[in-house]
Amino acid sequence: MPVTIYDIAEGARVSIATVSRVFNGHARVSDSTRDRVLRVAESLGYEPHASAQSLARRQTGLISAVVPMMTSAFFMEVLRGVQDRLDASHHDLLVYAARTVATVEGQLARAVQRGRSDGVLLVSTPLSDQRAATLAASGRPVVLVDSYHPDFDSVFIDNRRGGTVAVEHLVGRGHRRIGLLMPSEESAPARQRRDGYLDALAAAGLDADDGLMVTTDWDHEHHGYTRFAGYRAMQALLARFEGRPDARPTAVFAAADVMALGALRAAGEAGLRAPRDLDVVGFDDIESSTYAGLTTLRQPMAEMGRLAAEKLVRRLETPGAPAQHTVFAPTLVARQTTGSPVLELA
């Protein structure tokens, strides 16, 4: 029923090798045979069998992308960039989206299975040294996005710098008591953003105050990168100052937009509106932030995805090249939550 190269070979009175040659370009085939083969293939509706080609060629034409949770706008943007680049080089995209950070390991394992894909993009997932060793040993090309390991190509953002810029912006608006909303302590980017926050405080001659920082206890399975976690974190922060509103932070830096969005909600319920009663700055610049009027630090997500795919494709062609790292600088996008009246149309 399905037509194979044998059928074509028979129809065109040539060997299967010749048919294969015709379809693979390389190798010289006389014009007459080529035409004949093509004609027969056309009339039979031939289409090569992907699995068979993968097996024989020892490459699949597939790239897998491993991301923690499909839910996140951040990952979607990254994947969009990846797609863009992959389309250009005739690679198809296999998406391994975990439900929680804990299940990423499992997805990664599937993604790197022999014969599954030619390379993998690992997004927002720190690589333990042990896992790194396993990966390196497997020899499969890997590019890290939004995380870093010396042995693998990577594309990430200067989180620390971003934290600093966020706080500088707030300090510039006159704030002295600036709160910090952190997702899980386990998130390296979040820790770096906090470091940036601390840097800026120090530079401004302000004391770091533990009473102004809260790390969420919620949604640990997503490392706290959820609206609800932000909502709860903000509630917790506000609760600390019940009865003494004068000591309350006048601004808050949330280490992720989703958290900031939840925080805005919590603040709203407590009767606090940004920027009237409180300034808020997030991090990422996901699409919803535009509508929420959230000031934030923009990560060029799609661009990062595109570059990561680019690096991966290059590495497929040139294995063994030393690892290269690219770091992007986040840019401040001032919106209503820090007093900017700007409306945009993304």
Add this chain to the structure above:
Amino acid sequence: MPVTIYDIAEGARVSIATVSRVFNGHARVSDSTRDRVLRVAESLGYEPHASAQSLARRQTGLISAVVPMMTSAFFMEVLRGVQDRLDASHHDLLVYAARTVATVEGQLARAVQRGRSDGVLLVSTPLSDQRAATLAASGRPVVLVDSYHPDFDSVFIDNRRGGTVAVEHLVGRGHRRIGLLMPSEESAPARQRRDGYLDALAAAGLDADDGLMVTTDWDHEHHGYTRFAGYRAMQALLARFEGRPDARPTAVFAAADVMALGALRAAGEAGLRAPRDLDVVGFDDIESSTYAGLTTLRQPMAEMGRLAAEKLVRRLETPGAPAQHTVFAPTLVARQTTGSPVLELA
């Protein structure tokens, strides 16, 4: 270097057939040999070769999802549902995201290639009879999401009903002049939503007025499903009533949330705020709508994805079953743009 079943066979002093049996469960193998094989495999770090398995088993364990543009929040939600379901049955997801509606054909062609995947989910893409015939002939299982064709399983929403509910809501709020913002005429769901709009007008004893309806001229490559298209459509609508504000529509139904969001922007620039000067209702309930306070008709996107994947998986097991169609009812979510003060935390 890579370890194959031959290596294990040799190490465990059995034939490759036995090794294969051990890994595939079925077929009886004595406990002692099984242990031996497993032990050797373990120590050698064996992992089956996906392409080889695909070729021999004549199935890939992959499902492809074809969607027009990765950009859209709608598709991402659908995919999330798909992922959820697929994880459960050990299938991996191949994503074919087109850049524009015009390139969907090409992506579909790749998705259905022999040996590429076991089945395909085609999202928001109407099937021409010719394409339908080709697909049917290929015998590859297909499930349609957000579109309909009698010959294939499908999951979609009652767009017409949604349009009606939207307008009923507006009529209920006292509106008599209700505008309509349409993406491309080529979008079947959009046309159905318009039909619903017309139904409701008629039921309310209101005349349908072409002067109140505008179909966007922009972003045709995305069938008008963009913020910018909504922005322009709204501008065009408002322009028609320049100089005679009393004749202006007091409410607008945009056939897609993205359009509604752009429309809100255009209205804002014209000094019109919802719901003060104008009510707005969208369709879809994408995430940003929550933040924009947009009243809309919610589609259970993830649920639709999940069900579609479910149908596809079932069909893999039971080919030849007659096509089944499932239609969901959209639900009205009243928010600020039609006067509801509700704040939510998704």
Add this chain to the structure above:
DNA sequence: AACGAGGATGAAAGCGCTTACAGGCCGAGC
């Protein structure tokens, strides 16, 4: 003690394609 039933295992034939390697053929060079 002979026989049959089953269970465990191996041999081998694919799955559909790629790719050395080896001819075969033909014109050019001497």
Add this chain to the structure above:
DNA sequence: GCTCGGCCTGTAAGCGCTTTCATCCTCGTT
């Protein structure tokens, strides 16, 4: 006229795994 060098094309050996079919044992029966 003969040889040599190229160009085409065919032969055949995989790629790594699954799966029938046949074979060989081991017991339980009678």
